[in-house]
Amino acid sequence: MSQAYLKEFETLAGATTAEGPEWLEPVRRAAMDRFARTGFPTAREEEWRFTPVAPIAQATWRSAAVGGSGIEDIGRDQLAPFVFGHSEWSTLVFVNGEHAPALSTLGILPDGVLVTSLADALRNGSGTQVLERHLTRYARIDESPFTALNTAFLRDGGFIHVPSGTDLPHPINLVFVTTSDAAGAVIHPRNLVVVERNSRASLVESYVTLAPGARYWTNPVTEVWTGANSWVEHTRIQRESEAAYHVATTQVEVSRDSHYRSFSMAMGADLARHNLNARLGDQSSEALLYGLYITHGHQLVDNHTVLYHDHPNCHSWEVYKGILDGSSHAVFSGKVFVKPEAQKTDAKQTNRNLVLSDHAKVDTKPQLEIFADDVRCTHGATVGRLDEVALFYAQSRGLPADEARRVLTYAFAAEVLDEVSLEPVREELNRLVLQRLNGEA
Amino acid sequence: MLEIHDLHAGVAGKEILKGISLTVNRGEIHAIMGPNGSGKSTLAQVLAGHPAFEITGGEVRFEGQDLLDMQPEERAQAGLFLAFQYPVEIPGVTNAYFLRAAYNELRKARGEEEVDSMDFLELLEQKLKVVDWGPEIMHRAVNHGFSGGEKKRNEILQLAVLEPKLAILDETDSGLDIDALRTVAAGVNNLRRPDNAFIVITHYQRLLNYIVPDYVHVLSRGRVVISGGKDLAMELEARGYEWVDAQAEAMAK
Numbered sequence: 001m002s003q004a005y006l007k008e009f010e011t012l013a014g015a016t017t018a019e020g021p022e023w024l025e026p027v028r029r030a031a032m033d034r035f036a037r038t039g040f041p042t043a044r045e046e047e048w049r050f051t052p053v054a055p056i057a058q059a060t061w062r063s064a065a066v067g068g069s070g071i072e073d074i075g076r077d078q079l080a081p082f083v084f085g086h087s088e089w090s091t092l093v094f095v096n097g098e099h100a101p102a103l104s105t106l107g108i109l110p111d112g113v114l115v116t117s118l119a120d121a122l123r124n125g126s127g128t129q130v131l132e133r134h135l136t137r138y139a140r141i142d143e144s145p146f147t148a149l150n151t152a153f154l155r156d157g158g159f160i161h162v163p164s165g166t167d168l169p170h171p172i173n174l175v176f177v178t179t180s181d182a183a184g185a186v187i188h189p190r191n192l193v194v195v196e197r198n199s200r201a202s203l204v205e206s207y208v209t210l211a212p213g214a215r216y217w218t219n220p221v222t223e224v225w226t227g228a229n230s231w232v233e234h235t236r237i238q239r240e241s242e243a244a245y246h247v248a249t250t251q252v253e254v255s256r257d258s259h260y261r262s263f264s265m266a267m268g269a270d271l272a273r274h275n276l277n278a279r280l281g282d283q284s285s286e287a288l289l290y291g292l293y294i295t296h297g298h299q300l301v302d303n304h305t306v307l308y309h310d311h312p313n314c315h316s317w318e319v320y321k322g323i324l325d326g327s328s329h330a331v332f333s334g335k336v337f338v339k340p341e342a343q344k345t346d347a348k349q350t351n352r353n354l355v356l357s358d359h360a361k362v363d364t365k366p367q368l369e370i371f372a373d374d375v376r377c378t379h380g381a382t383v384g385r386l387d388e389v390a391l392f393y394a395q396s397r398g399l400p401a402d403e404a405r406r407v408l409t410y411a412f413a414a415e416v417l418d419e420v421s422l423e424p425v426r427e428e429l430n431r432l433v434l435q436r437l438n439g440e441a
Numbered sequence: 442m443l444e445i446h447d448l449h450a451g452v453a454g455k456e457i458l459k460g461i462s463l464t465v466n467r468g469e470i471h472a473i474m475g476p477n478g479s480g481k482s483t484l485a486q487v488l489a490g491h492p493a494f495e496i497t498g499g500e501v502r503f504e505g506q507d508l509l510d511m512q513p514e515e516r517a518q519a520g521l522f523l524a525f526q527y528p529v530e531i532p533g534v535t536n537a538y539f540l541r542a543a544y545n546e547l548r549k550a551r552g553e554e555e556v557d558s559m560d561f562l563e564l565l566e567q568k569l570k571v572v573d574w575g576p577e578i579m580h581r582a583v584n585h586g587f588s589g590g591e592k593k594r595n596e597i598l599q600l601a602v603l604e605p606k607l608a609i610l611d612e613t614d615s616g617l618d619i620d621a622l623r624t625v626a627a628g629v630n631n632l633r634r635p636d637n638a639f640i641v642i643t644h645y646q647r648l649l650n651y652i653v654p655d656y657v658h659v660l661s662r663g664r665v666v667i668s669g670g671k672d673l674a675m676e677l678e679a680r681g682y683e684w685v686d687a688q689a690e691a692m693a694k
Contacts, residue, residue: 387529388492388493389529390529390530390531392489392490392491392492392513393525393528393529393531394531394539394543395490395512395513395514395517396489396490396513396514396516396517396522396523396525397514397517397539397543397546397599397603398514398517398518398543398546398547398550398603399514399542399543399546400512400514400546401512401514403542403546404514407531407534407539407542408531408534410533410534411531411532411533411534411582412533413533414533414534415532415533418533
């Protein structure tokens with residue numbers, strides 16, 4: 001199947017290189033070569049054992065950029081649910097993968113802050129040195145064929161650069177929305193977030209749809225680099241069409257004394273995979289990874305996280321929770337690598353799953369690989385049902401059985417939702433969870 | 442208000458309650474005492490409708506209704522309340538949310554309008570005084586990380602808010618220090634009215650110094666072996682449960 005991608009790559013090659021910097025062309029080509037050699041992963045590979053990507057591999061996907069984007073069909077009011085009611089935030093909207101300036105809003109930004117479409121930046125040279133230094137440098141094409149494919153076809157996405165010593169007053173909101181025009185298409189969003197030393201930024205990255213039944217494939221890659229003593233908060237929301245495929249990689253490099261906090265929400269797509277790899281790349285850095293997935297029907301949601309503790313005195317804390325209904329399937333794999341020199345590492349990982357139906361299924365695999373001796377590392381995974389005693393307790397206070405179940409299920413989610421520190425985003429996620437638990441979405 | 446007639450119940454085929462009869466009227470406080478394993482807590486759980494217990498015989502009427510035929514929430518809505526021996530922790534749900542949800546369910550069942558969170562907070566302010574608590578407790582998750590004493594106090598707070606007709610206190614005193622015990626007992630005494638009733642289950646006579654019962658029943662091996670006035674509790678304290686055990690053995694023959 002990789003032949004089709006190779007052919008399309010050659011067709012596009014002329015057009016895209018004309019727009020991009022010189023250094024990028026060999027990177028793209030290497031990525032294409034890599035994908036042509038490996039093709040899609042199969043279930044024989046450990047990393048993909050529970051997540052069969054055959055439906056993606058065997059289908060023919062047209063490139064969304066070629067098919068036209070349908071931007072003109074969208075009104076701002078349709079995007080209201082995705083901007084959290086804050087028009088002062090800077091919001092970049094991408095429709096079927098392509099930046100939609102008419103739907104985007106740039107709030108007031110401190111001097112030197114760049115919030116732009118990657119396609120624009122590649123074309124007009126803004127932030128060119130930042131791009132050359134960081135773009136494609138972290139998400140590795142040899143770690144995932146999907147990253148290779150994204151890199152080969154990278155074109156547009158969000159590009160954020162926060163210079164040193166800058167506090168962003170408001171979050172940056174990246175919204176990737178699909179319309180019915182996306183049916184049958186593949187979209188390769190590519191985001192780069194660079195927050196220089198002594199700076200502070202909050203980012204929201206959403207994948208949403210206006211076409212709930214459309215079958216398309218989103219293949220995003222997001223690279224985040226945090227400079228020394230910086231603070232970055234990253235909220236990711238995946239609400240694709242429930243017939244769509246979503247295979248994503250987020251690659252994070254955390255520098256000395258800096259703090260990265262992620263919340264990853266997944267409730268959409270037929271098949272969703274999110275690889276979140278965070279490297280604590282220097283001393284005294286910290287990564288907090290929180291996640292919530294809520295599945296029903298025949299959805300498969302797969303979260304793979306890797307934390308690299310390469311240096312001493314770093315801290316990582318990870319809590320992923322899942323609520324599964326119907327015949328859905330959740331996969332969690334959490335790896336923590338602690339290098340020999342990473343003494344005084346403090347790492348804790350937890351994955352908890354609440355199963356609401358007899359047909360839902362969970363495969364969870366927390367793994368620690370520790371090569372240092374003076375560390376504190378723990379991990380744990382649970383798969384369980386609602387606590388019968390708690391149900392009885394709530395009923396004995398007058399709550400009908402269904403309501404008691406809903407309250408306890410919501411409570412299970414709320415514990416991790418409370419970690420979303422942006423209040424308007426937390427409220428919206430709370431609303432979405434309640435809506436799902438009430439069977440309204 | 443409550444009439445229990447020859448109640449038999451057990452769990453997993455093992456009979457624990459072997460024919461209990463008891464009548465509780467409005468305005469009364471009944472104490473149920475007995476050694477460990479006598480069936481005190483089982484009786485409380487069965488009355489509240491715990492699904493793990495199987496009713497194998499007998500009848501219970503509450504305000505004229507067939508109690509055993511009702512769901513746990515219907516029993517609560519009808520005015521029955523059980524203060525749990527081991528109150529359940531519910532991380533992720535605040536005390537305020539939980540209590541308002543329960544309060545509104547009871548109102549709905551009575552055909553009354555639900556109250557919003559502002560009105561409810563006003564009501565709470567009064568009720569918190571019953572257990573001598575500040576409003577901070579309402580923002581904590583239900584019983585989550587509470588000390589043993591805080592959990593018991595929280596049960597009494599729920600009792601104060603939900604205003605049941607019949608409250609069953611299942612060993613609310615066990616594990617409490619004397620100050621917590623006084624607070625809990627004062628709370629109960631404060632809530633006592635001519636039209637409600639209490640069943641106080643306890644292993645120790647100590648609680649009954651603070652909550653003075655009208656009747657004392659002693660349970661042993663799933664039966665009421667002796668009933669009497671409040672003096673019976675003193676006698677038990679003096680003579681020990683071996684005394685009633687011997688009676689129970691005689692009854693079983």
